[in-house]
Amino acid sequence: MAQKQIQALTIAGHDSDGSAGMPADLHTFYARGVYGMGLVTANVAGNSKGIFAQQLMPIDFIQKQFDVLNDDDYNIGASKTGMLANKEIIDVVAKNLKEYKMKNIVLDPVIITKHGATLLADDAYQAFLDELLPLATIITPNFYEAQKLTGLELKNEDEIKRGAQMLQNMGARNVLLKGHHDGTSTEVRDYLLLEDSSDEWLSKPYFKTDRVNGTGDTLSAVIAAELAKGTDLKQAVHIAKDFTYEALSHPIDIGSTYGPINHLAAQKIMTERNE
Template sequence: MNKQAIAVTIAGNDSDGSAGMPADLHAFYGRNVYGMGLMTAAVAGNSTGIFAQQVMPIDFIAKQFEVLAKDFDIGAVKTGMLANKAVIDCVADNLAKYDFGKVVLDPVIITKHGAMLLDDDAYQTFLDRLLPLAEIITPNFFEQEKLTGMKMDSDSQIMAGAKKLQEMGAKNVLMKGKHGTGSSTVRDYLLLEDGSSQWLEKPYVDTTHINGTGDTLSAVIAAELAKGNELAQAVAIGKDFTYEAIAHPIPVGSKFGPINHWVAQKAVK
């Protein structure tokens, strides 16, 4: 078996390269981890929007698991767009069947703007089958409120929400801070399995180039876990890397652009 650190993203492919699987692979590369992509869906989109979507056949998704497991020693995996109940069931079945290392669960349930991405049946399957597999879950603000059934308007509510997610099955929880609230900072809350916790804070960057932000953060965490780093260190590196990528936008796209993995790769050691 190989000795190079390997991480796998189970996600959809965004044709413009800004989010989903491409962002994950950029992040893996930026952290010196060999990245593999297990595709669940593909979207036809550009910086102005998404115009078509194709979900991969279930037998094709399962076959990707099989062939990767046969040949590679995988250190960590992160999930992204899982589309529907059948895909979630397939992913859960195969993560139980094969050892892909620690699971970083990026929910991709609700967009950063609050739009629901899964129907009720798929959402319940996500809770029942994937949440208990998570080494860490990384929900955005809207996902936190949906998952917990709680408002997230104060530090105490965020802390209580993280505890509830642990009670629901996640070992560790990263509650990502809400963007664009008029605050000069973005604060994330990390609750670890042993009960310890910390707040991670970075300046808020006012930019339309934020596509792939959540993908990148969870992908860097997965990359660091694949290298054998402790979770708290992996999260701190993920936060630093994502901030640097947002803070140095690149001129790609006419509307909502990608973040800058090149600068982050050089800035974060």
């Protein structure tokens, strides 16, 4: 008899170089021992030097992907979102997450890049706030996304805590605010606020590298994989933080500029450590 396998879904864009988006999510699911499915929202033509073109999927095709993955063929234990691009895509994704009662939703906003570039038009941003944010089991914005979502500068601990509370008030059950860092940083501190109002700071040494593509995708994908397994959310976040740090701090030579992080090293180290 075939072994039953835990399943997770990524709803995201496909980056052709394999470093970010859906490929990073699927690398992560595999590394965490979870069978990964991919519902593609866009195809992105990019390499380590940049993104050069993208092709958004037709709405009826996105809808059909939801239908065929929710026809009693599969048992999706968690879902995470990535690149959603515009209001129409956000609308269809939010509608289906609700209609199919999809559980353990990890919302990786993909609103602003780590370099501060805006990725969503104004109407899409408002749809994100109104339709997607209230569905989130946990939201995982980067520093710039958290600034945009809260309207705060997030320059000190009190502001960061207030920003996380604002996101809870906007509908997210749990919030992980990823910390700001630059070339002078010595550590990266993230702030976790849980729905029972407990909170904590998570810290790792800052590792300077240009092998950073897919960092945010990987962090949120680990959380989704662990939630699919039934891991407690707080522990899932700790595992995600550890896994992502190991993937960052063991760089691989792929790409000439901003390369991918190392999922294989993270998988091996976490297994040997027995977590």
